[in-house]
Amino acid sequence: MTPLYIEELKRCCILHRINRAPHLILMLDRIFHSGSVLVLGLVFMLSLEACQEARTHDLGRGTEKPEHALIDRDLDSLLIRKRIVVMTKNSSTSYYIYKGQPMGFEYDVLKSYANSQGLELEIRVVDDMSRMYEMLDSGEGDLIAANFTVTRERTERVSFTDPIFYTRQVLIQNRPKGWQNLSQDELDEHLLTEIFELAGKKVHVNPNTSFYTRLYNLSEEMGAMIHVQAVQPEMDTESLIRQVALDSIKYTVADENIAKLNQTYYPDLYIDLAISLPQKIAWATRTNATKLTKSINKWMASKTGKDAYRLAYRKYFGSTRSQIRRVGHARSSLNGDRISPYDQLIQQEAERSDFDWRLIAALIYVESNFDPSAVSWAGAFGLMQLMPNTAAQYGVDTSANEQENIMAGLALLTDLRDLWEAKIPDPEERIKFIIASYNVGAGHILDARQIARDLKLDPDIWTDNVEDCILLKSKPEWYRAPNVRFGYCRGIEPYEYVRDVISIYAHYSEIYKAGSTQ
Numbered sequence: 001m002t003p004l005y006i007e008e009l010k011r012c013c014i015l016h017r018i019n020r021a022p023h024l025i026l027m028l029d030r031i032f033h034s035g036s037v038l039v040l041g042l043v044f045m046l047s048l049e050a051c052q053e054a055r056t057h058d059l060g061r062g063t064e065k066p067e068h069a070l071i072d073r074d075l076d077s078l079l080i081r082k083r084i085v086v087m088t089k090n091s092s093t094s095y096y097i098y099k100g101q102p103m104g105f106e107y108d109v110l111k112s113y114a115n116s117q118g119l120e121l122e123i124r125v126v127d128d129m130s131r132m133y134e135m136l137d138s139g140e141g142d143l144i145a146a147n148f149t150v151t152r153e154r155t156e157r158v159s160f161t162d163p164i165f166y167t168r169q170v171l172i173q174n175r176p177k178g179w180q181n182l183s184q185d186e187l188d189e190h191l192l193t194e195i196f197e198l199a200g201k202k203v204h205v206n207p208n209t210s211f212y213t214r215l216y217n218l219s220e221e222m223g224a225m226i227h228v229q230a231v232q233p234e235m236d237t238e239s240l241i242r243q244v245a246l247d248s249i250k251y252t253v254a255d256e257n258i259a260k261l262n263q264t265y266y267p268d269l270y271i272d273l274a275i276s277l278p279q280k281i282a283w284a285t286r287t288n289a290t291k292l293t294k295s296i297n298k299w300m301a302s303k304t305g306k307d308a309y310r311l312a313y314r315k316y317f318g319s320t321r322s323q324i325r326r327v328g329h330a331r332s333s334l335n336g337d338r339i340s341p342y343d344q345l346i347q348q349e350a351e352r353s354d355f356d357w358r359l360i361a362a363l364i365y366v367e368s369n370f371d372p373s374a375v376s377w378a379g380a381f382g383l384m385q386l387m388p389n390t391a392a393q394y395g396v397d398t399s400a401n402e403q404e405n406i407m408a409g410l411a412l413l414t415d416l417r418d419l420w421e422a423k424i425p426d427p428e429e430r431i432k433f434i435i436a437s438y439n440v441g442a443g444h445i446l447d448a449r450q451i452a453r454d455l456k457l458d459p460d461i462w463t464d465n466v467e468d469c470i471l472l473k474s475k476p477e478w479y480r481a482p483n484v485r486f487g488y489c490r491g492i493e494p495y496e497y498v499r500d501v502i503s504i505y506a507h508y509s510e511i512y513k514a515g516s517t518q
Contacts, residue, residue: 071139384409
């Protein structure tokens, strides 16, 4: 069986909307190269009928309409629960962590929209596009924001917002070594500069992307075979660009905005060959979430939305040097493997105290931004910002090194965990009580629980219950009440502190593994 048949069968698999097409494509490559002609021939014959239907479609895995009913959740429900869950990717344009802080063009714009609606923004990093569709349908997520191209077939599957920008698909290839010294004619001999030159070339792309479909359609338009090599569905575009830059593969395809950003990191890349017309990049919602879609469009058209967009665009696309520094940094989730310079130390001591190291890293980020020399106006010092009296109880002072400061902070957290373990049954809620107590002292939190009882709220639940009551401790009628023992508290501080730590912890949990760092 010839490579031509292989390509035809692969074409049928990707065009026919079957869930396992990408995996079948990879399997077919292995079968062909192993020489198992009989098995491959059988698979080919069984696929002919599917191919007949396949020719009427041009999208792969995950874009077929769901057989099950979509969850009925729109903007009204999000406003009630005060939270919107967004699926995205860890990429230079969408979302990443830099020096402990969540960043990204789409993230910044999303954050501005969520704030405008009074919603907490929860990010879910999802590598597989078909999984994003599933999460959207089931209600695990509410919005897809992952440099998502609008296509006709996708509009049958999801609803799109107005475009956030336009881009083209471009071929990614490497200029030859010493290209700066070559004439344009000499350079052109080494590069593909016309679409028809793709004939017979092997191009690596993710089978779940619109790039895959475009290459096959282009092959049909040209009347010549482009060898479209499917990679594992989990491999993202920027990883493929990196492989081209390192000469591991010859060609891949990317959206032009992604290509331009990556060219700043890899200046030898040639990205000038466009293989598509300008395409829309937009966010996607469920087809029955019409109010959410309209709300986003209205906000984007408003002055607030336009200002947020311009600010984010200038930050990520207008300042090349800053973006190169962020993306290439060892403390960037795109290129490095560290949240802070103290990851190994944090992990070591957190494991010894049976805490998730990412939670401790989040707390340290909020406390000191990983600056061991930080000193607050109240005298709190070190990575974990221990007050002098508290630090003395755990055997440290301002002369303590980073490890000693972390050990003392974890000893305090361990004592607070022991205090709340018998009082708060739910582990996730208990963490919030521990963090709040670390910030303002357990006494004030005990008072807030008593106020919750008085107001018929749940004293065992922090969110929307005890957190609201801690705010009341700044009002005389409450902190002077007979059953409030610990007096005045500036409640807004623990209220925001818990939210900040839990939010950062959620970001770290999406990107970094619970076990050891690399």
